[in-house]
Amino acid sequence: xxxxxxxxxxxxxxxxxxxxxxxxxxxxxxxxxxxxxxxxxxxxxxxxxxxxxxxxxxxxxxxxxxxxxxxxxxxxxxxxxxxxxxxxxxxxxxxxxxxxxxxxxxxxxxxxxxxxxxxxxxxxxxxxxxxxxxxxxxxxxxxxxxxxxxxxxxxxxxxxxxxxxxxxxxxxxxxxxxxxxxxxxxxxxxxxxxxxxxxxxxxxxxxxxxxxxxxxxxxxxxxxxxxxxxxxxxxxxxxxxx
Amino acid sequence: xxxxxxxxxxxxxxxxxxxxxxxxxxxxxxxxxxxxxxxxxxxxxxxxxxxxxxxxxxxxxxxxxxxxxxxxxxxxxxxxxxxxxxxxxxxxxxxxxxxxxxxxxxxxxxxxxxxxxxxxx
Numbered sequence: 181x182x183x184x185x186x187x188x189x190x191x192x193x194x195x196x197x198x199x200x201x202x203x204x205x206x207x208x209x210x211x212x213x214x215x216x217x218x219x220x221x222x223x224x225x226x227x228x229x230x231x232x233x234x235x236x237x238x239x240x241x242x243x244x245x246x247x248x249x250x251x252x253x254x255x256x257x258x259x260x261x262x263x264x265x266x267x268x269x270x271x272x273x274x275x276x277x278x279x280x281x282x283x284x285x286x287x288x289x290x291x292x293x294x295x296x297x298x299x300x301x302x303x304x305x306x307x308x309x310x311x312x313x314x315x316x317x318x319x320x321x322x323x324x325x326x327x328x329x330x331x332x333x334x335x336x337x338x339x340x341x342x343x344x345x346x347x348x349x350x351x352x353x354x355x356x357x358x359x360x361x362x363x364x365x366x367x368x369x370x371x372x373x374x375x376x377x378x379x380x381x382x383x384x385x386x387x388x389x390x391x392x393x394x395x396x397x398x399x400x401x402x403x404x405x406x407x408x409x410x411x412x413x414x415x416x417x418x419x420x421x422x
Numbered sequence: 423x424x425x426x427x428x429x430x431x432x433x434x435x436x437x438x439x440x441x442x443x444x445x446x447x448x449x450x451x452x453x454x455x456x457x458x459x460x461x462x463x464x465x466x467x468x469x470x471x472x473x474x475x476x477x478x479x480x481x482x483x484x485x486x487x488x489x490x491x492x493x494x495x496x497x498x499x500x501x502x503x504x505x506x507x508x509x510x511x512x513x514x515x516x517x518x519x520x521x522x523x524x525x526x527x528x529x530x531x532x533x534x535x536x537x538x539x540x541x542x543x
Contacts (some may be wrong), residue, residue, distance in 0.1 A: 202492075204441040206428035206485045209506025216434025227482045229491040231499070236495060242494050249490035256479060257486045259430040259450035262437070263476035269468060281530035289523030297515035304507035309500065316513055318519055341512065343491055356517050362524040364531065364540040370526035375516050378483055396525075405457065407448045 192241065198249020203233045219384065220350040224345050230263020257322040261403075264320070268400040271393055274366075282370065286398055289374035290405045293318035293336055294413070309334060315414070316406055317341040320377040323403040342377065350383040365390040373398030426475040433458045 204403045205237055209227030216222045236246055241356040247254070270419030275282060294315045301314055307415045312333030321342040328338035353372045369391030372380035436457055457527070461467060494501065495517030501508065 189439065191437045194521040202488055203473075206488055223484075225488055225491060231490070232492045233495045234428055236492070240423065243493060243515075247489060250492070252487040253486055258434045258451045258454075259427070260479040260486055261449075262433045262454040262458050263479045265455045265462060265477040266468065267480070268455075268459055269462040272463075278531060278534075279483075281534065282526050283528055285523050288526045289519050293515060293519040295519045297540070299509040299510045301504075301511035304510055305505050306507035307500070307509070310504050310508060314508070317512065318516070319499045320483075321490070323449060323452050325490060326452065330449070334497065336490050337497050339487050339490035340494040340497075340501075343487065344512050345516055348512055348519065348534060352513075352517055353520055356462070357524055360521055360524060362528055364528060366528040367524045370527050371520045373522045374425075375519035392466045402456070404448075404452060407452045411448075415436050419482035 192239075192245065195249035195252070196363075198246045198383045199250070199252055201232065201235065201246075201251055202228070202250045205235075218386065220347055220379075223343065223347050223350075223379065226347060229340070229343070257325075261318065261320075261322040264400050264403070267396045271397040274393060275397060280359055282394075282397070282401070285370055286374055286401050287409070289371070289398075290402050291410055291413070293375060294406065294410055297373070313337040313416075314341055316373050316409055317345045319403050319406045320399050321405055323359070324377075326363070327407055327410055330411055343379070346379025347359065349380040353380060353383065354387070366394045367393030370398045374402045423471055423475055426469065426472040429472065430454075430475065430479075433461075441474070 205228040206224060208231065209222075209224035210228060212223050213219070213224045218320045232246070235241075237242070288417070297314045297317055298311050301311055306314070313328050313335075315331060315333065316327040316338060318324075319327065319342070321339050324338050324342045325335040328335045347374055353368075353376065357368050357371065365388045368379075369384045369388070372384045372391070373395030376383075379397050381392065381395040382397035433454035434451050435454075437453030437455075440446065441448055441450045441453055
């Protein structure tokens with residue numbers, strides 16, 4: 181028994197455990213997601229996060245200890261964000277064709293996402309911390325977390341809001357667009373990509389190829405647009421409120 | 423492969439340096455993405471190796487946000503205390519954003535439809 185104790189003490193102090201359980205939890209989530217034929221509610225990230233939070237609670241491990249291992253995965257968010265230039269470049273021809281409509285729609289969507297989320301939460305009495313963390317929730321998470329940090333929000337809280345937003349968009353997107361009778365696949369994809377980033381894009385790709393391409397495009401451009409517009413908008417609001 | 427992984431990191435590094443030096447309100451990796459995009463436009467093509475490295479990173483993009491997502495455990499009390507505004511904001515805002523984006527896109531495409539860019543496709 182004391183041997184086991186020794187092994188546990190050793191493992192708990194090394195980054196190996198945090199890294200390994202992260203990969204295991206994600207692959208478990210992915211397995212369930214595929215088994216359910218990609219049911220949007222069984223999102224692998226959501227499942228992995230829930231499993232890991234439960235595990236850390238049960239073993240009495242704090243987040244900082246866990247993160248010492250998980251940071252190796254976390255670090256890759258930076259180069260992955262840079263790599264988003266690749267799908268963006270692949271869509272260059274589609275982009276050139278309807279550039280004006282795409283840009284205007286993305287800027288409108290970007291501002292709507294932030295303003296409506298912050299406005300609704302503010303009206304219902306959310307705290308400043310939650311409001312600032314909610315603002316970039318429609319943007320793909322590596323960018324959203326950077327924006328949240330810049331605004332003075334809580335990046336880890338934003339990461340959770342981003343995932344929940346993606347799941348919401350994937351579940352409600354088709355319903356919303358059908359209700360509005362939007363039939364153009366470009367507009368449908370763009371809308372889901374702006375509102376629900378990568379999770380929405382994955383969903384759009386399953387439904388229609390053109391929608392998927394425009395969703396991926398919208399995800400990338402919305403990330404850039406929001407990263408530029410939101411800090412400026414926040415400064416303007418703070419200035420006016422003074 | 424290694425060369426292109428290095429290229430991604432170099433783009434990110436340049437992005438970080440520019441963001442800090444110029445005091446820009448944009449995360450370094452986002453600038454790195456813009457730099458890589460500009461580089462691809464100048465190059466006029468997508469190298470195979472870059473597509474492989476980028477594909478490997480983006481294929482499991484969602485895995486990369488798990489560690490940050492687990493960070494919610496440090497905010498459980500905040501989420502519990504404010505779950506009503508949080509839930510309402512996430513649900514309503516997502517639906518509103520989808521509607522606004524799709525309608526604006528459709529509106530502008532219809533305006534331009536006379537000039538040739540039709541609704542078919």
